[in-house]
Amino acid sequence: MAVDLGGTTIKSARYNAHGIPEETLRIPTPSSKGPDAVVAAVVQAAAALLRPGVRAVGLCAPGLIDTDAGTVRYASNLGLRDTPLAAAVADAVRLPVTLEHDVRAACLAERQLGLGAGVRDLLVVVLGTGLAAGIVSDGRLLRGATGIAGEFGHIPVHADGELCTCGQRGCVEAYAAAGALVRRYRRTGNTAQTAADITARLDTDAVAARIWAEATDALGRALVTSTVLLDHQRIVLAGGMTAAGDRLTDPVRRSLRGGLAWRTAPAVDISPLGADAGLLGAALHALTATEAAPGPGRACRDAPAQAHTSRTA
Amino acid sequence: MAVDLGGTTIKSARYNAHGIPEETLRIPTPSSKGPDAVVAAVVQAAAALLRPGVRAVGLCAPGLIDTDAGTVRYASNLGLRDTPLAAAVADAVRLPVTLEHDVRAACLAERQLGLGAGVRDLLVVVLGTGLAAGIVSDGRLLRGATGIAGEFGHIPVHADGELCTCGQRGCVEAYAAAGALVRRYRRTGNTAQTAADITARLDTDAVAARIWAEATDALGRALVTSTVLLDHQRIVLAGGMTAAGDRLTDPVRRSLRGGLAWRTAPAVDISPLGADAGLLGAALHALTATEAAPGPGRACRDAPAQAHTSRTA
Numbered sequence: 001m002a003v004d005l006g007g008t009t010i011k012s013a014r015y016n017a018h019g020i021p022e023e024t025l026r027i028p029t030p031s032s033k034g035p036d037a038v039v040a041a042v043v044q045a046a047a048a049l050l051r052p053g054v055r056a057v058g059l060c061a062p063g064l065i066d067t068d069a070g071t072v073r074y075a076s077n078l079g080l081r082d083t084p085l086a087a088a089v090a091d092a093v094r095l096p097v098t099l100e101h102d103v104r105a106a107c108l109a110e111r112q113l114g115l116g117a118g119v120r121d122l123l124v125v126v127l128g129t130g131l132a133a134g135i136v137s138d139g140r141l142l143r144g145a146t147g148i149a150g151e152f153g154h155i156p157v158h159a160d161g162e163l164c165t166c167g168q169r170g171c172v173e174a175y176a177a178a179g180a181l182v183r184r185y186r187r188t189g190n191t192a193q194t195a196a197d198i199t200a201r202l203d204t205d206a207v208a209a210r211i212w213a214e215a216t217d218a219l220g221r222a223l224v225t226s227t228v229l230l231d232h233q234r235i236v237l238a239g240g241m242t243a244a245g246d247r248l249t250d251p252v253r254r255s256l257r258g259g260l261a262w263r264t265a266p267a268v269d270i271s272p273l274g275a276d277a278g279l280l281g282a283a284l285h286a287l288t289a290t291e292a293a294p295g296p297g298r299a300c301r302d303a304p305a306q307a308h309t310s311r312t313a
Numbered sequence: 314m315a316v317d318l319g320g321t322t323i324k325s326a327r328y329n330a331h332g333i334p335e336e337t338l339r340i341p342t343p344s345s346k347g348p349d350a351v352v353a354a355v356v357q358a359a360a361a362l363l364r365p366g367v368r369a370v371g372l373c374a375p376g377l378i379d380t381d382a383g384t385v386r387y388a389s390n391l392g393l394r395d396t397p398l399a400a401a402v403a404d405a406v407r408l409p410v411t412l413e414h415d416v417r418a419a420c421l422a423e424r425q426l427g428l429g430a431g432v433r434d435l436l437v438v439v440l441g442t443g444l445a446a447g448i449v450s451d452g453r454l455l456r457g458a459t460g461i462a463g464e465f466g467h468i469p470v471h472a473d474g475e476l477c478t479c480g481q482r483g484c485v486e487a488y489a490a491a492g493a494l495v496r497r498y499r500r501t502g503n504t505a506q507t508a509a510d511i512t513a514r515l516d517t518d519a520v521a522a523r524i525w526a527e528a529t530d531a532l533g534r535a536l537v538t539s540t541v542l543l544d545h546q547r548i549v550l551a552g553g554m555t556a557a558g559d560r561l562t563d564p565v566r567r568s569l570r571g572g573l574a575w576r577t578a579p580a581v582d583i584s585p586l587g588a589d590a591g592l593l594g595a596a597l598h599a600l601t602a603t604e605a606a607p608g609p610g611r612a613c614r615d616a617p618a619q620a621h622t623s624r625t626a
Contacts, residue, residue, distance in 0.1 A: 121458035135542065137455045137462070144450065144544020145434035148576070151541040156534060156572060158472055166575040221469060225538050228464040229448065231457020259469060262479040266458070 001054050002283035003045045003089070004102060004276075005029065005038070005061040007077040007129065011276065012045040014054060015283050019113055021276075023049050035080050042085060043092045056096040056307065057089055058286030060105040060278050062132075064148060070099045070308040073147075086308035096307030098286045102126075103150060104141060105281030106273075107134025110236055112284055114273045121233040123226055124271070125152055125219075126278075127241035127248075130165075131173040137230055153177060155222040175218035178241050184211050199244045216248065220255020227256070227266055238271035245270065314367050315596035316358045316402070317415060317589075318342065318351070318374040320390035320442065324589065325358040327367060328596050332426055334589075336362050348393050355398060356405045369409040369620065370402055371599030373418040373591050375445075377461055383412045383621040386460075399621035409620030411599045415439075416463060417454055418594030419586075420447025423549055425597055427586045434546040436539055437584070438465055438532075439591075440554035440561075443478075444486040450543060466490060468535040488531035491554050497524050512557045529561065533568020540569070540579055551584035558583065 001014040010029050013021040025048055030037040046057050063075025070086025072078070090097040100108070107124040110116040116124065122136040131153030135142040142149045153173030154166055161170030162180070174180050178195035185192045188207050192198050201208040223235060235256075242248060249268055257265045271277060289307035314327040323342050326334040338361055343350040359370050376388025383399025385391070403410040413421070420437040423429040429437065435449040444466030448455045455462045466486030467479055474483030475493070487493050491508035498505045501520050505511050514521040536548060548569075555561060562581055570578045584590060602620035 121462075133542075137450065137457065138453070140451070140453065142450045142543065145546035145579070146544055146577075149434075149450070149542065149544040151544075151576075154541040154575070155538050156470075159470065159534065168572060168574060221472065225468050226542060228467045229446075229462065229539060229542060230455065231459055231462040231464075233458035259481060261481060262467070263461070263464075264459075 001046070001049055001056075002058040002060070002279045002286065003042055004105075004279040004282060005042050005059065005078065005085075006102070007031065007062065010041055010045045011279050012049050013276070013279050013283070014049045014051060015280070019280060019283075025049055029078065031077065031079055035078075035083055038078055038080060039083060039085060039088050043089055046089050047092055050093055050095075054093075054095060055290045056098065056286035057093055058105070058282035058284070059085055059089060059097060059099045060102040060282035060285075061085065061099065062102050062130075064146075065099060065101040066147065067098075067100055070097065072099070090308045096286065096289045098282075098289050098307055100282055100285045101147075102278040102282075103132040104134045104143075105279075105285055106238055106271075106277035107136065107141060107281065108284055109273055109277045109281035110134075110238065110271055111136065113280065114271050114277065115234065115236045115269055119234045121231060123223075123230070123232045123235045123266075125223075125235065125237050125239075127177065127219075127237060127239040129177060129179045131177045133226070135226075135230060152222060152226065155225055157218045157221040157225075172218045172222035176215040176222075181211060181215055184214075195241050196243060199241075199247060202247060212247070213251065216251035217255045220252045221259060223252065223256045223268070224259030227260060227263075232266040235266050235268045236271050237268065238273065238277055240275055242270040314359070314362055314369075315371040315373070315592045315599065316355055317418075317592040317595060318355050318372065318391065318398070319415070320344065320375065323354055323358045324592050325362050326589070326592055326596070327362045327364060328593070332593060332596075338362055342391065344391055348391075348396055351391055351393060352396060352398060352401050356402055359402050360405055363406055363408075367408060368603045369411065369599035370406055371418070371595035371597070372398055372402060372410060372412045373415040373595035373598075374398065374412065375415050375443075377459075378412060378414040379460065380411070380413055380456075383410065385412070403621045409599065409602045411595075411602050411620055413595055413598045414460075415591040415595075416445040417447045417456075418592075418598055419551055419584075419590035420449065420454060420594065421597050422586055422590045422594035423447075423551065423584055424449065426593065427584050427590065428547065428549045428582055432547045434544060436536075436543070436545045436548045436579075438536075438548065438550050438552075440490065440532075440550060440552040442490060442492045444490045446539070448539075448543060465535060465539065468538055470531045470534040470538075485531045485535035489528040489535075494524060494528055497527075508554050509556060512554075512560060515560060525560070526564065529564035530568045533565045534572060536565070536569045536581070537572030540573060540576075545579040548579050548581045549584050550581065551586065551590055553588055555583040 064073040086099040124134040133152035158170035162174040164171035164174035377386040399412040437447040446465035471483035475487040477484035477487035
């Protein structure tokens with residue numbers, strides 16, 4: 001089973017051996033009540049779905065994740081810093097518990113059960129409130145020197161452009177993430193709650209159409225950069241914004257091809273795994289800790305899962 | 314021993330067991346005389362330095378290199394396409410021969426004998442006529458889906474900016490490579506033969522100073538991009554332009570730090586290996602084929618050298 005600790009919602013699910021959820025739970029993330037409340041809510045989300053036969057619990061969270069230690073080193077949206085999340089859950093459930101970065105977990109699921117199967121050079125971009133990516137090169141998931149490789153959202157696409165939440169200017173996230181879309185649209189005096197409100201108006205609202213065009217163009221430019229550095233075979237788009245379908249992929253493919261005249265552009269497709277790819281990936285990650293990963297091959301071989309057991313056991 | 318096939322010069326060297334050249338040779342690359350003449354010149358450069366005791370020959374070349382097959386798939390500057398260079402040299406010297414991309418060879422040398430020793434997340438940027446990089450992530454040299462990972466020069470840094478030789482606009486190479494510096498400087502009506510002519514005038518020539526500032530700023534921006542995607546521990550600058558020393562590193566470090574306000578910037582230093590890092594790396598690459606790599610560790614473990622022996626043997 002798995003728990004996905006998000007900025008707004010904590011999702012948990014108990015899976016059968018085929019990766020199909022048997023039971024799911026969604027509770028709000030109590031970020032405003034402090035780190036102890038967040039940890040307690042994650043423990044609760046895990047304990048509520050625990051049944052005999054569950055072999056391991058996989059957690060995933062955004063931010064700076066220390067997979068080996070099972071700790072959230074830093075997650076600004078969650079108010080967590082050096083939080084031993086895996087150990088806290090292991091104390092409660094008395095099972096092996098793993099912790100992975102949410103986007104890398106989604107990448108793992110994509111490789112095992114989605115469009116990334118058999119792809120040795122893969123980019124999975126998760127388009128959510130923010131923007132991040134999982135990078136697979138020569139069959140291995142990249143982590144980087146401090147564990148934060150794949151901060152795709154902060155690729156600069158316009159020198160001295162739009163101000164990003166990171167403090168820099170011109171990051172792709174400041175144009176193409178759902179949060180930026182809503183922020184930029186509202187700034188024109190229009191109202192929208194979500195990115196979907198904007199994409200629903202593309203044919204009738206010139207402002208929505210312009211902001212969406214700037215978003216997909218920025219995303220295409222960032223994908224050009226990523227492709228020249230990493231030579232992807234395939235790019236998979238995931239996360240809530242992929243509900244836009246062809247309205248997303250058509251202009252992004254155009255922008256990518258336009259920036260790669262001298263080489264073939266990699267394929268760009270929308271993930272078939274939906275919004276719960278991170279949750280599913282966290283479960284797969286935990287399974288590797290019990291050395292019982294299902295399916296062909298060893299998709300997780302590059303992400304050696306460290307299982308954390310109870311501190312008091 | 315090793316042969317470095319460059320666009321202008323073919324360099325060869327025979328090394329002793331400590332990586333010190335015992336004998337070297339430089340001959341012009343006869344690119345204008347067609348591919349057969351280029352191959353013959355490489356064979357000549359290898360044969361001329363051959364002595365008893367040489368165990369293997371390492372070749373390196375720019376362009377699209379198939380290391381496994383030992384062929385140059387495509388190198389526009391050299392006029393080569395699907396050229397079995399390693400086999401041609403092996404026919405002549407009757408020794409194991411390997412072929413590696415020149416920048417990846419330089420990266421290998423940097424890891425084994427330069428500033429990359431022990432660095433698991435490394436970027437080596439070679440600043441020459443063009444711009445390319447070797448990327449090491451988690452201790453492994455990245456190659457990409459079609460073998461052209463590290464095309465650092467074509468990272469777009471200015472949307473709709475300067476025209477690049479690749480046909481795109483705004484590539485970092487169109488600002489920061491030696492060729493671009495000379496081109497941009499001449500366009501102002503001034504004369505310069507090399508990038509060094511320009512860097513020699515930085516204190517007295519406002520045009521030279523502006524073009525250099527734009528070059529180092531563009532390089533810093535591209536390094537920001539590379540760092541957010543790959544989370545480098547260390548960045549090493551190599552190639553002819555590094556002769557500029559602090560005039561290069563000071564503004565590049567400033568530009569990099571300026572674009573990474575939200576995280577620590579990796580260290581940026583100039584390679585101590587000089588302009589022959591590619592040649593030295595080619596020799597190291599060949600040594601792995603004879604399983605006799607010197608020095609501590611197995612710096613080449615991620616670049617399994619394929620030795621090519623004579624086709625007629």
